[in-house]
């Protein structure tokens with residue numbers, strides 16, 4: 021048995037997988053709170069992730085109806101970029117500032133300038149620093165909370181922190197490290213010169229975790245934690261990775277030719293590449309994959325976070341919201357939404373706010389506003405897909421994951437807006453499945469087992485989720501997408 025854990029923005033999910041029989045035996049999740057401020061602050065207490073991990077783990081084991089001592093390895097996936105700064109005792113010196121925190125946009129702009137703009141960033145890092153990456157969070161802590169900054173002994177990412185709690189080891193791997201902003205994504209190595217600009221008082225050899233190879237274990241579960249979770253001795257913990265990297269594994273997107281699109285709190289689109297990628301657009305992140313190779317990716321910050329805001333505003337449950345969306349026509353009778361309620365990363369507008377435009381007395385209905393926000397979030401992903409250019413140009417299928425992928429209306433909308441067939445894996449939390457597969461790949465590293473074989477066995481596509489683009493709707497959406505692009509240009513100068 022293998023366990024996959026995905027510590028997302030809104031919850032931690034755990035999946036129990038029987039790799040030998042190719043079956044998913046049990047799943048469970050526990051929610052996290054998000055601490056938000058008007059200034060773009062978005063933080064979480066790492067202790068909540070641990071509590072959610074334990075709760076979801078024990079429930080998933082119970083649902084799977086297995087003895088936890090049958091577990092051989094655990095893989096952990098985590099929301100990318102979050103700053104987990106620990107003191108010498110391994111205690112956070114400050115709450116984790118998350119990927120969606122935009123409070124540090126001034127520090128990010130200053131860092132980009134010091135690195136020599138986009139060209140300098142690409143030269144030193146293989147990607148362009150964006151607000152949300154870990155680098156500006158450290159610079160911000162240094163400027164605003166120098167006492168906490170001075171106590172930093174280790175800098176981890178969310179999935180590294182869970183691995184640290186499980187094993188006691190301070191380690192990371194290239195996939196998640198790619199999103200720090202002090203890692204050279206082409207060389208798959210820390211970039212000490214850049215780190216020195218961000219945190220001149222900290223010694224990178226001391227505070228940055230050791231980099232693991234993709235198949236190398238982080239360690240084994242410590243005795244005390246094993247007792248709490250009911251595990252046997254010597255349970256292996258894989259290197260794990262960023263949620264998008266493990267989501268790629270969990271959707272079978274581990275070699276060329278596929279596109280993974282996630283409708284989570286964030287929206288992401290990525291495609292595997294065996295070589296490092298520098299796209300025409302600075303918004304495409306040349307991240308590493310967590311199984312070797314690269315995973316160029318675009319990320320939008322307002323997907324289910326945006327639809328949830330509007331849903332809650334109208335006091336609707338998920339079914340009621342979907343019903344409203346389905347009842348309104350394509351284009352929401354002229355209502356267009358730029359859903360940048362949390363600022364935005366792609367397009368690069370960290371300080372932006374959201375817009376509903378085209379409202380008139382007759383079209384200002386719940387149905388149109390619900391539809392417009394879902395369309396706006398999906399248009400943002402189409403914009404990102406276009407930025408990926410040749411990497412996704414010939415894609416014949418989108419593998420869809422994340423909470424929003426459970427919605428048939430949204431799946432069809434993605435197919436009609438991108439013009440590409442959409443299908444979901446049977447498990448919507450592909451990152452948790454990817455983490456379990458990586459755990460099996462790691463634990464079986466002395467055998468011939470390949471990751472391709474594990475994906476073939478476990479990544480089962482749900483035929484019932486298939487959504488094919490409809491030519492007429494594709495045309496209708498094209499007109500509305502151009503309206504969205506016009507608004508983007510008018511409001512934010514984005515061409």
Ligand SMILES: Nc1ncnc2c1ncn2[C@@H]1O[C@H](COP(=O)(O)OP(=O)(O)O)[C@@H](O)[C@H]1O
Nearest residue numbers: 028029030031284285324328422423424426427
């Ligand atoms: N059927 C559905 N339709 C639309 N949104 C949904 C549906 N089911 C779940 N969601 C949304 O998915 C989100 C959680 O997605 P998830 O991928 O787990 O996020 P994260 O990994 O960022 O924590 C929640 O906001 C939830 O409202």
Ligand SMILES: O=C(CO)[C@@H](O)[C@H](O)COP(=O)(O)O
Nearest residue numbers: 029099100119284285286319
């Ligand atoms: O910042 C990024 C990718 O660069 C986000 O995709 C985070 O990794 C959060 O993911 P979710 O919680 O939305 O799954």
